[in-house]
Amino acid sequence: MERPRKPARARARVRRRKRPATRRHPSYYLVAGVDLRREMERLRALPAFARGPLARSAPELKVRRARRRPNRLGFAVPGEWRISVTAYPEIRPGDVLETLLHELVHLHVGRRPGGRAWHGRAFKRSLARAMAEAYGIVAVTPRSTLHGTYAAALEERRLREGEQLELPLAG
Secondary structure, eight states: OEEEEEEEHHHHHHHHHHOOOOOOOOGGGETEEEEHHHHHHHTTGGGGGTTTTHOOOOEEEEEEEEOOOOOOOOEGGGGGGGGEEOOTOOHHHHHHHHHHHHHHHHHHHHHOOOOOTTTTHHHHHHHHHHHHHHHHSOOOOOOSSSSTTTHHHHHHEEEEHOOSOOOOOOO
């Protein structure tokens, strides 16, 4: 007698099993003076992510190291529940923070159907909300989905106010 096949969703869950967490030295997560691990945990607690999967579990965080500025500053792999941020010699704290939040929003929103599957309206709305909640950056309208608009605002604010860009969450 032939066994019935599991539905596609059940098979997909099997592939998403978590790999054992790799133990890394804390300095692995330090990029441009930002502790990415600690900042990711802080960002996961934002109200913007409260009703999504980020509130329930932390994604795997990888830091790629490059000798010069890469084309991809980071990427998210929702199927593997992981994000990657690329460190390079002239990276600024604002670049790191924008990239980290951008990739977390990708995990939160996921891929949508249509022409702008990754960077559509839902993504842009979620990123703007998270940026406002995390760093107080509002009224910034990126002309495209390319990196830099929020990073410039973060750097301007950091230089103007001399702050570390980490704001306590309202509680």
